[in-house]
Amino acid sequence: MSLTPEQNAEIDELRSNPSETLRVVSEGMEKHLYHAIPVLDHGFVRVIDYMGDDAAICQAARVSYGKGTKSVQNDEGLIRYLMRHWHSTPFEMCEIKLHVKLPVFVARQWIRHRTANVNEYSARYSILDREFYIPAPENIAAQSAVNNQGRGGALEGxxxxxxxxxxxxxxxxxxxxxQAMISQDGQEGLARELARMNLPANIYTQWYWKVDLHNLLHFLRLRADAHAQYEIRVYADAICNVVADWVPAAYRAFEDYRMGAVTMSAQMVDCLRRMIKGETVDQDTSGMSAREWREFKEMIDS
Amino acid sequence: MSLTPEQNAEIDELRSNPSETLRVVSEGMEKHLYHAIPVLDHGFVRVIDYMGDDAAICQAARVSYGKGTKSVQNDEGLIRYLMRHWHSTPFEMCEIKLHVKLPVFVARQWIRHRTANVNEYSARYSILDREFYIPAPENIAAQSAVNNQGRGGALEGxxxxxxxxxxxxxxxxxxxxxQAMISQDGQEGLARELARMNLPANIYTQWYWKVDLHNLLHFLRLRADAHAQYEIRVYADAICNVVADWVPAAYRAFEDYRMGAVTMSAQMVDCLRRMIKGETVDQDTSGMSAREWREFKEMIDS
Amino acid sequence: MSLTPEQNAEIDELRSNPSETLRVVSEGMEKHLYHAIPVLDHGFVRVIDYMGDDAAICQAARVSYGKGTKSVQNDEGLIRYLMRHWHSTPFEMCEIKLHVKLPVFVARQWIRHRTANVNEYSARYSILDREFYIPAPENIAAQSAVNNQGRGGALEGxxxxxxxxxxxxxxxxxxxxxQAMISQDGQEGLARELARMNLPANIYTQWYWKVDLHNLLHFLRLRADAHAQYEIRVYADAICNVVADWVPAAYRAFEDYRMGAVTMSAQMVDCLRRMIKGETVDQDTSGMSAREWREFKEMIDS
Amino acid sequence: MSLTPEQNAEIDELRSNPSETLRVVSEGMEKHLYHAIPVLDHGFVRVIDYMGDDAAICQAARVSYGKGTKSVQNDEGLIRYLMRHWHSTPFEMCEIKLHVKLPVFVARQWIRHRTANVNEYSARYSILDREFYIPAPENIAAQSAVNNQGRGGALEGxxxxxxxxxxxxxxxxxxxxxQAMISQDGQEGLARELARMNLPANIYTQWYWKVDLHNLLHFLRLRADAHAQYEIRVYADAICNVVADWVPAAYRAFEDYRMGAVTMSAQMVDCLRRMIKGETVDQDTSGMSAREWREFKEMIDS
Incomplete structure (x- = not known):
């Protein structure tokens, strides 16, 4: 990614004008504001605005008059409790607004997360830039032999x-x-809303994307996961770093109870209890399908 | 409404600590932050946080790198265009978080607006305060004789x-x-989650309510309307004043294209065109039902 | 609950008129249609309509031209895979519409599930019936001593x-x-929209509630859970029975991967792996808080 | 569009097996079920399932025990009243499930309507067909000279x-x-999730799309509008015909109060009243911008 000098100047100008506010400020987030975090070859993620911090989660959970926070330790305990017990509404009280530049095929996955606000650059109204995602050599991967929906190692030679x-x-x-079709040089020029249909899915688009913390964490759980497609995972990873600076306690709870957590089925819990008691359990005696058994083994093997 | 000295002290403390931020600041909104605007006899609306301003609407609509605003006049023109043509997503890029204290029967209407985030004070977990809405004499109104769903004049004597x-x-x-049921004085005490069922719908509850500007304006259009129940309308009116200070251009557009606007059916438009040409049209020749005709007359009569 | 003879006659009439349809029919669901399943002392749940069945989940997941189902066994395998891996959209392809009669304090919890369609009986427009929830003796429970948000044993004597x-x-x-306030007998009569505020939260209301299967299962996971308040849990339980007849394979997967499943944090998984290897782990060496450790022990102890 | 013989056989089989149901049946809709309505060169819209009819709207609005309908005339009056006064929830009580085949650039507009359920054919998992939208000669349009976001006349020669x-x-x-990149003939073959990025936005995709009637009508209002891009408008038009057969009274109300209606701003209403009184008003004396005045003139001129 390279921003133009004009774009960098715009960012510098935005960052050079602090204002006073009575609102809650997250110091960790202020340092990110407006800077473009590079992702893939031409993409980026930029924080445009945010609302709330860790304390705001507790304040809403307690429906407080004032700050609503007690000791930092006490607050972190509450946040961990809320995360562990699937309380979603306090996390919805924080909000983030991002400017994202991303390939169209990534945008098409991303948009399936419906509980967010989006303003996309309009290719009906404007002309798209000549910027395409071309994977780095190590990301030109073969079709997976075991997973219809995934990729294997890098292609070679x-x-x-x-x-x-x-x-x-x-x-x-x-x-x-x-360009030739929309050109008005010596011809009428095809309508932009039609010409865009000739562009492949690796062209870059951009949008403003605004989402609350609860729905953002849900997005990150799915898209920062090892099974997500690499090209969206790198965006999720970049956002994870931002969230860790914005709401550190909530992010730690998210790592422990979502990203690093596993959900075990009734059958798995049953096997587990038998194994802890010393019983030897294999797939035949587990009541699970071969696939479930494999997933179970991955959960309990270090 | 009267806040306790402790609550006022909490508000004062929150307001006495401005911080620096690089985010967009709405001066008109900063003055409202944390103050409780009294509504009804014990209720209030308090702005806890906000994101964005008029310029942020334009910035998102233009998917800009920088401020994305041009002249103030140019921005207002864009905002009016977006409002007039029902573009909703740029208005979703502003967000507000309110702390509201309100009677339960008002809360029950309010919650029907689903696209918002809510944390309500829990009467399973906590004990409700002894605060009930008792209407002022001029608001003790008779059942409307013409509208099943409304009220007439004030009852008297x-x-x-x-x-x-x-x-x-x-x-x-x-x-x-x-209180007697939950008391643990000389008895076990009924569970709070059960005892609350004895409380009538005029008891006050409170919640944190967070919503984007588009959905807030939709709420205000319905609830600040003359046909809305008085007890929710006063909350909507209080919020209208806040929005006018927060995003003045968007609020003016809202007044012109939503609150002060009328929607005319195909039949009404047809009649109108005939009337402007000088034709005399009455209900018989209008193609409308008596009720529609009455609504039409109200629209065009000054 | 007792329906009036008129209401029973309406139900009988609805059930006596089968029509031909080309749509997917769930035999298990047809037998429930319109019957009121009693809940609490005056409440009920009635299935008014439904869309889809187990096969429809697979059909959508496969984006099929025809039925999209293969063998029943194959379909159940797909449904279990989708449930296990948190695929939500295929389950959204089934829909149910219920008529529910329930106390207001239950309705207030229920409505917090926002992704559903609701039409509630209007107490602005109509007069509510004299029907109140009075708990059976065994459900008049004491406040829990250990859980602020729960109840203990039944009160006695x-x-x-x-x-x-x-x-x-x-x-x-x-x-x-x-009744006295709204009466128009010798007086004007207070507006219904005001008079209703005198009614306590154990009065019954009713609504039509329509929701997709994914969101219904999420509702059931939270509300059929042992920690949910008894008075909403009995509604969830009644609906569980209906869903088991409607989409039996999806319901079995739901029992295995949601209701009977547990989610273990990163710390819990780590302890587990150590325990399976034979190490003795206690709270001190677990890295968990006392509360988390207690929750972990409950998961693994049979 | 041409279905394969296998696909036609699947449709015929589905249509040849009527079942008995106690649910509400819309005769007008049964005739559409499963048939593919051709749209553009390779696209289609197919009704897969539906819930409810005109009477179901009234039944929910009245929260009825039985059918909840009165005379057909009475029901239509209620539906018109609900539509005119922006009551949305009764219309949410009807639901439709469609199978749609459409070019990717149309899908990208369509998906912006978030309140719907979608299962799209996965190009990570499966191989897309060789089917591209190539506009008919009369739809190869020039960029509009007056509207950045629209098209003018057809290009020629x-x-x-x-x-x-x-x-x-x-x-x-x-x-x-x-095809060359994913081929496993003599090479490993590129992962499908990567290869798809080479495909342009006029390739066809397909999805199951399920939506309630209220949100569908909102979609149709925007997309069947003369300002919508032709390539999505033809889908909206096809769906309009289906809705007219499914819920005829609701569709008539939609035509009168939405599609054929106009919304006039406060300024427009003011001018109108002056004009009806005989005053001559022009842009200068209207208080409107040139653009608003032009829009106003279009509304009132036949």
Whole structure:
């Protein structure tokens, strides 16, 4: 990603004008404001605004008149309790607004999270930039042999080179033809809302995305997960770092009770109890399918 | 409404500690922060936090790198265009968090607006205060004779006195009995989650309510309307004043294109065109039902 | 609960008129249609309509042209996979519409589940019936000594009798006064929208409630849970029985992966792995708080 | 659009098996079930399931025990009243499930309507078909000269031919390369989740889309509007025809109070009243901007 000098100047100007506010301020978040965190080859995540901090979660949970916080330790205990017992509403009391630049095929996954507010750059109204996601060599991955919905190791040698060549050439040609179609130089020019259909899904788009902390954490649980597609996971990872600075106690609870947690089925819990008592359990005696048994083994093996 | 000295001290403390922020600040809103705006006899609305201002609406609509605003005049024109043409997403980019104290029967109407975040004071967990809404004499209104769902003029004389007497006596007795049931003085004490069922719908509850500007304006359009029940309308009116200070341009557009606007049916538009051409139209020749015709007349008669 | 002869006649009439449809039909659900399942002393749950069945979940997950189902066994495997891996959208493809009669304090908890459609009986427009929830003796429970938000054992003897007496007397008096205030016999009559504020939270209301299967299961997970308040849990239990007949495979998966499942934190999983290897772990060496440790022990002890 | 013989056989099989149900049946809708209504060159809309009819709207509005309908005339009056006065919840009590095949750039607009359930064909998991939207000659439109976000007349002659040539050639080449990259013939094969990024936005995707009637009508108001992009409007038009058969009274009310209605601002209403009294009003004396005045003139001129 490289911002233009004009864009950098705009960011610098925004950051050079602190104002006084009576609102809650998260010091960890102020340092992120407006800076573009690079993701993939041309993408980024930028924090545009935020509301609330760890204390605001407790304040809402307690429906307080004032700050609503007690000792920091006491607050962290409450936040962990709320997270562990699936209380969602106090976490909804924090809000974040991001500016994200991302490939269209990533945007199409992302938008499926419906409980958020979105303003996307309009390719009906405006002309898209010539910026395409071309994977780094180590991310040009083979189809997974075991998982229809995943990828295996990196392609190598000639095959990788061929893929790279195709992606670059098709991106360039599609964009050249997009420009040729909308050009009003010696012709009328095709409507932008039609011309955009020629652009492939690795072109970059951008949007403002605003979401509350509860729904953001749900997004991160799914998209920062090892099974998520790499190209959306890197955005989720970048946002995780931001959240850790914004609401550190909530983020720690999220790591312990969501990201690092496992959910065991009734059958799994039953096997577990038998195993702790010293019984040897295998798939045959577990009551689980082969697939569930494999998932169970992954949970309990270090 | 009267806050306790402790509550006032908490508010004063919150207001006495401005912090620096790089975020957008709405000066009009800063002056409201934390103060309790009295509503009804014991209720209030307090702004706890906010995100964004008029410029933030334009910034999102333009998916800008920087402030995204042009001249103030240019911005107001864009905001009016967006409002007039029912663009909802840019208005969703502003957010407000309120602390509201309100009678339960008002809360029951309010909660029907689902696109908001709510943390209500829990009567399972805590003991409710002895505070009940008792209408002022001019608000003790008769059932409307023409509208099943509305009220007519104020009751007078003995009837009004009787109503007042009933509301006061039943509130007091219910609360006394609530206390008697949960008391652990010489007895086990009924569970709070059960005892609360004895309390009438004019008891006050409170909650944190967080909503984006688009959904807030939708709420205000319905609840600040002349047909809304008085007891919720006064809350909507109080919030309207806050919004006018927070996002003045958006609020003016809201007044012009929502609150002061009318929607005319296909039939009404047809009649209108005929009338402007000089034709005399009455209900018989209008194609409307008597009720629609009456509504139409109200729209066009000054 | 007792329906009037007129209401029973309406139900009988609805059930006596089968129609032909090309839509998917769930035989298990047809037998429930319109019948009122009694809950609490005057409440009920009635299935008014439904869309989809187990096969419809698979059909949507596969985005099929036709039925989209393979063998029943194959379908159940897919449903279990989807449930286990938190795929929510295929379950959203089934929908149910219920008519529920319930005390107001239960309705106030219920409505916090926002992703549903609701039409409630309007006490602004209509007059409420004289029906109040009076707990059976075994449900007049003491405040829990260990859990601020729960109840302990049943109250006994005089204390229980006193509670019962209060609830009955206050309900009766409130309703008498409600009637007296709205009466137009020799007086104008107070507006219904005001008079309702005198009614306590154990009065019954009713609503049509429509929700998709994914959100219904989320509701049931929270409200059929042992920690939910008894008075809402009995509604959840009644609905569980209906769902088990409607989408049996999805319901079995729900029991295994939600109701009977446990979520273990990162710390818990770590302890578990150590225990399975034979290490003795106690709270001190677990890295958990006392409360978390207690919750962990409950999970693994049979 | 052409379905394969297998797909037609699946549809025929589904339609040849009527079942008995006690649920409400909409005769107008039964005839549509499963049939694919062709839209654009390869797209379609198919009704997979539905819940409710006109009477179900009234039944919910009245929170009835039985059918809840009175005379058909009475029901239509209620439906019109509900529509006119923006009552949304009774319309949410009807639900529809569609199977839609549509170009990706149309899908990207469509998905912005968040209050719906969606299952899209997964290009991570499966291989997309070689089907691209190529506009008919009359729809290869020029960029609008007056509206940044719209199209003007059809391109002609050589320019149109060139556009057509580009769209066809780029679609074919992109798909050939997509196939070449995922091929496992003599190579590992690129992961599908990556290869899809080479495909342009005119490729067809498909999804199951389920929505309630209130939100569907909101979608139709925006997308069947003359200002909507042609390629989504034709889908909205096809769905309008289905809705007219499903809930005829609600659809008539929708036409009168939404599609054929206009919303006039406070300033417009003021001008109107002056004009009806005989005053001559022009933009200068109207208090409107030039743009608003033009919109006003369009409303009142036949």
């Amino acid at each position: 000639e095959e990788a080179a061929r893929v790279l060549e195709i992606l670059k050439a098709d991106s360039a040609r599609s964009y050249d033809n997009y | 003995e009837e009004a006195a009787r109503v007042l007497e009933i509301l006061k006596a039943d509130s007091a007795r219910s609360y006394d009995n609530y | 005089e204390e229980a009798a006193r509670v019962l007496e209060i609830l009955k007397a206050d309900s009766a008096r409130s309703y008498d006064n409600y | 050589e320019e149109a031919a060139r556009v057509l040539e580009i769209l066809k050639a780029d679609s074919a080449r992109s798909y050939d390369n997509y």
